[in-house]
Amino acid sequence: MTQSNAVPAADQALLYPSPLKEFWQAFAHNKGAVGGLLFMLVIVFCALFAPWVAPFDPSEQFRDALLTPPSWLEGGQARFPLGTDELGRDLLSRLIHGARLSLMIGLASVLMSLIPGILMGLVAGFFPRLLGPSIMRLMDIMLALPSLLLAVAIVAILGPGLINTVIAIAIVSLPSYVRLTRAAVMGELGRDYVTAARLAGAGLPRLMFITVLPNCMAPLIVQATLSFSSAILDAAALGFLGLGVQPPTPEWGTMLASARDYIERAWWVVSLPGLTILLSVLAINLMGDGLRDALDPKLKNAQ
Amino acid sequence: MLSFIARRLGLLIPTFFGVTLLTFALIRLIPGDPVEVMMGERRVDPEMHAEAMHRLGLDKPLPAQYLDYITKLAQGDLGESLRTREGVWEEFLTLFPATLELSLAALLFAGTLGVIAGVIAALKRGSLFDHGVMGVSLAGYSMPIFWWGLLLIMFFSVYLGWTPVSGRIDLLYDIEPKTGFMLIDTLLSEEEGAFKDALMHLILPAIVLGTIPLAVIARMTRSAMLEVLREDYIRTARAKGLSPARVVFVHGLRNALIPVLTVFGLQVGTLLAGAVLTETIFSWPGIGKWLIEAIGARDYPVVQNGILLIACLVILVNFVVDILYGLVNPRIRHQR
């Protein structure tokens, strides 16, 4: 508690921080979230500039250096900092290019589920009699299947591959957006500012997108972050099961799947891709926690 | 209580039909010609093609096809596997106990450890232990469990040589499947060392499968406990002169477990999805591995109705959790 009477009351009105600054202060208060953000910035940098950051091409095979240990170990080579895999490909380069793939899958699937999810949620919220119940029942049914299993089922139909992985994950994360949006819309619709906008003659599209939607964004942004991390996790799981991105594409889960056979001889080909997945997912989840604390005023002071 | 169960049961039926619609649609959505896909060859002889279409009922209009599907389901006919020619239902029944045993072991591990860690963290809020529990549980929540399984195998099986790498029991033992639960069957078989062997096989998969539920349960228990400990009735219990243990466990934990139980129910879905991965890593002969293999082999009847069965399982477990929830929480039970 700082003594507030030190500042004259008249000046306080001038001291209101901009929303962005206020958000950043709340976010920066959470050390884990800032750590997660920093880690993700590194990953994003690697992903964006992968061809320049990575020492080698991810599919270039060094036949004379199969399963080289990381450089700090006995038998390691300085040109392969994290060692090589069973085909003599540089692990670091593959991980860096894998970041590109994972982020792309995450981003694409979030966008592909966020936009239809918001639209369906808005419709369900604005038409609680006509369309709402049927949309919500459909979402309930989708939720009856565990997300990874549903993704597996979808890939089983569409066949494995990068695009189908994205589609499957997008479909799987759709229900949470629809439910969140609808719940938020239902909450906002009863508010006076919505009635005021109605009375002012706002049309349905304006009411939906300009009046109501911005006030529902906070939980959606948080959910988007969280489903970004679970998208990365699910994509890796699909890759690991052989249903996702196919080798030799350097996807983290796929890399793990092919590394399984070398579990007794080369711990690094098993450990490093998984560690990268864990750290990325952890970083995003930490960011998500920070975002929730900073964005959602209802949860801000809980605990 | 009976009317409570009846109400919940009523909610179940539309969901069940929804899921059958989903699995029905599943097969019809496969791009390309269904007969060609199922036979695994191109340019099937037109006559054979028509015959197959007719046999599969695919020549009828869609509503009629769905009606056929539902009728067959109602008769308990889930079709047969293209690979083994065995009934899907029979295969499911033989494999399911393995998954159930693994899941129960995982839940036991996650539930006990998670609740204990959560309660201690709440009681010692802000302590090093509390921060430790929260940190570990956040990491556990973000864990790619297929990698976690490999790491554990690498350390405990390959490096230390303590636990076996895969399967439910060593091939040396010939255990008659009486209950389907390896732990019980080995005890019944009276073969020396079989129980211990089965247990050693179970430990690592159970830990791997229980990791995410453990993280979620620990977090949830902690926050629920913190909330409950602030309640007035805790003050009343203390004013009654009850021992701190009784205040915490009888008056606190009982109420804190209500939200934890809900989360527990939600974890069953996670658990079954996790079982797919865990069973693949540890070659555990359960329904998860079965399903993935069926997908790999394009064994569509197994894929279709395997998914249906798993979905029903999730729905059923959630229903049971709902009922349990009513049992622990009298306020829910008495709602109109």
Add this chain to the structure above:
Amino acid sequence: MSLLDIRNLSVRFGAPDAIPVVDGLDLSVDKGEVLAIVGESGSGKSVTMMALMGLIDAPGIVRADSLRFDGHDMLTLKGRQRRKVVGKDLAMVFQDPMTALNPSYTVGFQIEEVLRQHLGIKGKAARVRALQLLERVEIPGAASRLDAYPHQLSGGMSQRVAIAMAIAAEPKLLIADEPTTALDVTIQAQIMDLLLDLQRSEGMGLVLITHDLAVVAETAQHVCVMYAGQAVEIGSVPTLFDAPTHPYTEALLKAIPEHSLGAERLATLPGIVPGRYDRPVGCLLSPRCPYAQPHCREQRPALEPHVRGAVRCFYPLNLTAEVA
């Protein structure tokens, strides 16, 4: 020797030098006596009794020269020994009955728990005794209520259950912390009557925390008026009502509707109880006191005994009044 004897009690939250919520409080209750503690919300009434019960947790700090109950030093009594006293000889009824009972257990369970803990009564005997207690607190259809859950009871009923729980082990002192504030007006009198009836028939001491002076006049033998964590006047009933010596007591009395029959509007005391940051240097009441002198704003008065009790005021009222 009195049953309860509190000397110079102070309770703080946070830093050891934080402003005390209860400040230098002296109180004593004899066997079978009714003491009322009166004051506005936030004046430290409840905190005083919570401190006695040992319900103040860190970061709260309880200090006292003496905190004696029935021969026990409640300041140093710890663990098992304390639990033999708290809940048995010293029991408490709280303000909001709807949240004070555990929602997960039946009424019977929560009463039997006390019987088992303190009297070693178990099983059937405990159930019989619990039923008697429910009948004692005049719950209609007591037998059917034993298996009821708290959410199935009304507020008044819950408070009766809470009272039954508190008197289960036949306490020597019962503390009732605003036992009627959360209840409907029609129920308030019933609960008050019940408490007094119990107090008389069991011969318990009763500490009644309230802000209802009308209740005090009818029930208590002694009154302690608290303001901002301090006792400002201690006296006996009815003299305190006839001739209040502290301006704050006088203001409280004037605010009772029955006392202002015929007046155009009810007398009120302007202002609010000082908070953490606006505590006056002098007498805590001085900013609100109609009789305040310059001297009052500079120095804090001490609690000084007088012929009929004690008062914390430089210029007490009615000291020379003739009281029957």
